[in-house]
Amino acid sequence: MKDVVLSNIHKTYKGRDIPALNDVSFETGEGELFGLIGPDGAGKTSLFRILTTLILPDSGCAKVCGKDVVNDYKEIRKIVGYMPGKFSLYQDLSVEENLNFFATVFNTSLKKNYDLIKDIYIQIEPFKKRRAGQLSGGMKQKLALCCALIHKPKVLFLDEPTTGVDAVSRKEFWGMLKALKEQGISILVSTPYMDEADLCDRIALIQNGKIMSIDTPHSITLNYPDPLYAVQSDQMGKLLHDLRNFREIKSCNAFGDYHHISFVSERKETGNELKDYLLKKDHSNIKLNAVAPGIEDCFIQLMDSE
Amino acid sequence: MRMLIYLLQKEFKQIFRNKALLPMIFAMPIIQLLVMPLAADYEIKNINISVIDHDHSTFSTGLTQKIVASGYFKLVDYGNSYKNSLDLIEKNLSDVILEIPRGFEKNLQKENNQKVFIAVNAINGTKASIGGAYLGRIINDFNADIRSEYLPQPKQNTIPVIKISSSNWFNPFMNYTFFMVPGILVVLVTMVCAYLCSLNIVKEKEIGTIEQINVTPIKKHYFILGKLIPFWVIGMFVFTIGLFVVGRLVYGIIPLGSIALIYAYLSIYLVALLGLGLLISTYSETQQQAMSVAFFFMMIFLLMSGLFTPIESMPEWAKTIAALNPVTYFIEVMRMVVLKGSGIKDIKMHFVYMIGFGLLFNIWAILNYKKTG
Numbered sequence: 114m115k116d117v118v119l120s121n122i123h124k125t126y127k128g129r130d131i132p133a134l135n136d137v138s139f140e141t142g143e144g145e146l147f148g149l150i151g152p153d154g155a156g157k158t159s160l161f162r163i164l165t166t167l168i169l170p171d172s173g174c175a176k177v178c179g180k181d182v183v184n185d186y187k188e189i190r191k192i193v194g195y196m197p198g199k200f201s202l203y204q205d206l207s208v209e210e211n212l213n214f215f216a217t218v219f220n221t222s223l224k225k226n227y228d229l230i231k232d233i234y235i236q237i238e239p240f241k242k243r244r245a246g247q248l249s250g251g252m253k254q255k256l257a258l259c260c261a262l263i264h265k266p267k268v269l270f271l272d273e274p275t276t277g278v279d280a281v282s283r284k285e286f287w288g289m290l291k292a293l294k295e296q297g298i299s300i301l302v303s304t305p306y307m308d309e310a311d312l313c314d315r316i317a318l319i320q321n322g323k324i325m326s327i328d329t330p331h332s333i334t335l336n337y338p339d340p341l342y343a344v345q346s347d348q349m350g351k352l353l354h355d356l357r358n359f360r361e362i363k364s365c366n367a368f369g370d371y372h373h374i375s376f377v378s379e380r381k382e383t384g385n386e387l388k389d390y391l392l393k394k395d396h397s398n399i400k401l402n403a404v405a406p407g408i409e410d411c412f413i414q415l416m417d418s419e
Numbered sequence: 420m421r422m423l424i425y426l427l428q429k430e431f432k433q434i435f436r437n438k439a440l441l442p443m444i445f446a447m448p449i450i451q452l453l454v455m456p457l458a459a460d461y462e463i464k465n466i467n468i469s470v471i472d473h474d475h476s477t478f479s480t481g482l483t484q485k486i487v488a489s490g491y492f493k494l495v496d497y498g499n500s501y502k503n504s505l506d507l508i509e510k511n512l513s514d515v516i517l518e519i520p521r522g523f524e525k526n527l528q529k530e531n532n533q534k535v536f537i538a539v540n541a542i543n544g545t546k547a548s549i550g551g552a553y554l555g556r557i558i559n560d561f562n563a564d565i566r567s568e569y570l571p572q573p574k575q576n577t578i579p580v581i582k583i584s585s586s587n588w589f590n591p592f593m594n595y596t597f598f599m600v601p602g603i604l605v606v607l608v609t610m611v612c613a614y615l616c617s618l619n620i621v622k623e624k625e626i627g628t629i630e631q632i633n634v635t636p637i638k639k640h641y642f643i644l645g646k647l648i649p650f651w652v653i654g655m656f657v658f659t660i661g662l663f664v665v666g667r668l669v670y671g672i673i674p675l676g677s678i679a680l681i682y683a684y685l686s687i688y689l690v691a692l693l694g695l696g697l698l699i700s701t702y703s704e705t706q707q708q709a710m711s712v713a714f715f716f717m718m719i720f721l722l723m724s725g726l727f728t729p730i731e732s733m734p735e736w737a738k739t740i741a742a743l744n745p746v747t748y749f750i751e752v753m754r755m756v757v758l759k760g761s762g763i764k765d766i767k768m769h770f771v772y773m774i775g776f777g778l779l780f781n782i783w784a785i786l787n788y789k790k791t792g
Contacts, residue, residue: 165634187636195634201627205436206429217425218635260631 114179116268116299117141117164122173124159124322133159134170135322141301141315146294148313148330149303150408156322157303158198161272164301165195178267191219194266198273200253204246208237208256211245212263219264229296230259233289251282258289262298269293271302275309287312307409318412325415330408337406337414339363340379343371344387346396355394359387366413373410422637426645430619434649440615448607448657452665456599466550469496469504469513476524482561486517491553508540515539515550528569589758596670601753602726604661608685609692609720609746612654614713616696620646621709624700643785647693654689655682675760681753684766687773688749694780695745701787720746745776 117140124134134156141147149157162168163175166186175182177189202211212234216222227234237255240248245256254274261269271290275283287309290300302313310316310330317327326333346352353372356365361383365374376383384401391399406414434440468486472479487494495513496504507513518536526533537554541547623629632642662681666672674681695716703709722728723737724746730738741747748769755761763770 167630167633190634190636193634195631197627197630199627201631203429203433203628204626205433210429210432214425214429215631215635218422218632218637220636 114143115140115176116143116145116178117147117301118174118176119160119164120174122160122163122175123171124156124163124168125171132322134163137173137319137322137324139317139324139327141299144294144297144299146290146300146302146312146314148310148316149301149319150305150307150310150316150412151303151319152305155319157319158272159322160319161195161197161270161301161303165193165270166190191264192267194261194264194269196257196261196269196271196274198276200257202245202253202257202260205244207242207244208248209241211256212259215260216263221264223263226263226265229265229293230262232292233262234259250278251285254278254282254286258286262293266298268299268301271300273303273305275304275306283309307407307412310408316408318408318415320412320416320419323419325419326411333408333411334406337411339375341404341406341410342374342376342384343368343400343402343404344374345371345398345400346391347398348396351394352391352396355391355396359390361386364414364417366410368409371404373404373406423641423644426637426641427648430645430649434653444611444615444653444657445660447611448604448661449665451607452600452603452661453669455603456596456670463546463549463553464491466492466515466546466553467495467507467513468492468515468517468554469498469507470494471499471501471504471516471518472497473499473521474519474523478524478527478565479519482519482558485561486554486557489553489557491550505538508538511540511542513540514543514546515554517554527565597672597758598754599726600666600670600672601757602724602750604658604666605746605749605753606721606724606726607661608654608658608689609749610717611657612650612689612692613696613699613717614710615653616646616650616693617699617703617709617713618706619650620697620700621703621706624703625705639789640785643697643788647690647697650693650696651686651689654692655685658685672757674757676756676762680763680766681756684749684752684756684770684773687770687777688745691745691773691777691780694777694784698780698784698787701784720744723747724750726750745773748772 119140120138122134122137123132125132137156137160149160151157159168163170163182164177166182166189169183178192180188180192182189203214206214212223216226233255237248237252237259240252245253248256258271258274261271275286278286283306290302290312294300304310313330315327315329316333318325318333326336328336344352344356349367349372353365353367356362356372356374361376361378363375363377365372388399388401434444470483470486472483483494483497486492492515496507498504501516501518504513504516504518508516516536516538518538520533520535523533523535535558537551539547539551620629623632662674696713699709699712699716703712719740723730723733723741723744725741726746730741730747733741752761752766752769755766759765
């Protein structure tokens with residue numbers, strides 16, 4: 114069974130011309146860790162708010178565990194867990210009180226579902242008497258995840274859970290998601306970080322309210338149309354400018370220590386021609402290697418071709 | 420039902436943990452009730468008078484003494500130059516000028532007729548009109564005194580005179596606090612509840628907790644009740660402190676009518692008021708917005724409620740606003756029950772109106788809440 118089904122969802126907020134979601138359709142499988150990858154303002158949160166029954170789509174149909182978000186919203190609220198992008202628990206209640214409150218709201222108790230959250234809760238248990246507002250960022254995130262899990266949801270919606278969290282905590286968090294997945298909970302997670310895409314079973318790349326591509330991270334990178342090269346020299350800033358002026362260049366983007374480029378044609382000589390060209394432009398220590406495309410390369414390529 | 424209890428528990432926990440809110444709930448009614456009625460007093464005392472005496476006779480000094488002895492006036496200047504006295508008025512050191520012309524005593528005795536001149540500083544309208552009236556009365560009194568002294572009293576009084584004797588019903592000593600305290604108490608309860616209620620709900624919006632609540636199976640009416648009940652209780656509490664602790668112990672105000680009747684009205688009033696708070700919160704996104712809107716309504720409610728100025732003397736359009744103001748009705752009920760001892764029959768219509776307000780605000784708020792939520 115498909116846990117989340119979206120077909121032709123449209124949403125335009127009142128008073129705005131550009132749609133937040135434009136004809137979005139995809140499905141996620143049972144027990145799947147599905148990633149929604151896209152920059153800020155791509156429409157990720159709007160999609161989550163529709164799926165968690167907080168807003169209504171203008172048109173189209175969305176189902177969670179076979180239940181319609183418009184007609185069966187009451188049912189959906191019982192079986193989904195939602196962790197919004199912004200920390201939204203009661204800051205003036207303690208860790209324990211927040212958990213107990215959300216447990217009772219779902220007609221359950223901390224004890225009943227302790228197993229599910231144990232691994233996460235253990236890390237914040239020493240601070241259970243502390244007010245939620247006084248926790249560190251990573252702790253808040255763990256508490257929010259616990260609260261979203263307290264009623265043993267079938268589907269978990271996590272809206273940018275790792276935004277503003279340090280690298281170590283991010284890694285830890287993805288570890289937790291893996292463990293939850295093994296317990297049979299479907300997870301829909303959004304992130305603006307392309308490097309996190311590889312950690313998902315399947316991903317959807319979203320930009321300006323439109324889905325550009327849906328597949329496993331591996332297949333998406335395999336579908337990159339051109340051979341990709343990484344270029345480096347001593348003057349990276351000037352290099353980017355010079356590369357873009359080279360006649361054979363199709364795409365050129367800065368990627369950390371390297372610039373990723375692809376060529377218009379597949380001629381073997383192009384590489385050497387480029388090196389000569391760069392030498393003439395006073396570059397030294399020029400390196401040119403073939404690289405495997407990452408999700409970010411694919412994202413930019415898809416964005417440019419739109 | 421169990422859900423509602425948990426919501427209430429959570430709400431009270433949060434209120435009692437709020438370090439800024441708690442003193443406001445407890446201390447504000449006491450402090451304001453102690454301070455405001457003493458300041459909001461219409462009885463005018465200490466009117467500064469300057470007397471210009473061109474006559475310097477027994478009569479003119481007698482009149483001056485009588486004015487000072489009345490207790491309402493303070494003699495700031497006793498001279499013989501109008502220019503000087505006007506100067507004092509311009510510097511705001513004097514409020515009234517009384518000019519006694521030369522030959523005051525002589526003319527009174529010989530011609531039975533004499534005029535004095537009064538000039539009043541009308542910047543403060545109340546002080547001017549009341550001060551002028553006091554002064555007029557004292558001069559009349561003085562006039563009567565010298566008449567009885569100089570005119571031979573006829574055996575039989577041939578001139579019919581209407582003698583006025585008045586008694587002040589419901590407030591025999593015209594104690595101003597008796598009139599103000601019940602009204603101010605209403606205003607305090609109104610402010611505490613309307614502000615707290617609307618701010619509390621908007622706070623959940625602002626922090627985003629309302630979204631977290633909205634994705635749970637909590638029913639909306641439980642959530643709303645969970646918000647209204649705590650402030651209803653707080654309203655009752657604030658009112659009780661005001662009525663029994665401050666009203667009775669400090670001002671000695673003991674309601675003439677039934678206390679149960681006051682509380683019955685209060686409980687309905689609070690429902691209406693909290694409905695208004697809820698309504699404001701559904702139209703605001705941030706606490707700042709809610710605060711501004713609530714403040715706007717509070718100002719109108721206060722000034723157009725008949726608390727300070729009688730509604731009867733307002734223009735027609737203002738009377739309409741006052742009639743649409745729930746505070747007006749509660750202040751009236753308070754004054755009627757506390758001072759006059761009115762019963763349920765007298766305030767029947769007040770109940771009807773308040774129930775109307777309660778239904779209007781709450782239904783409107785819930786409809787709007789559903790639309791946005």
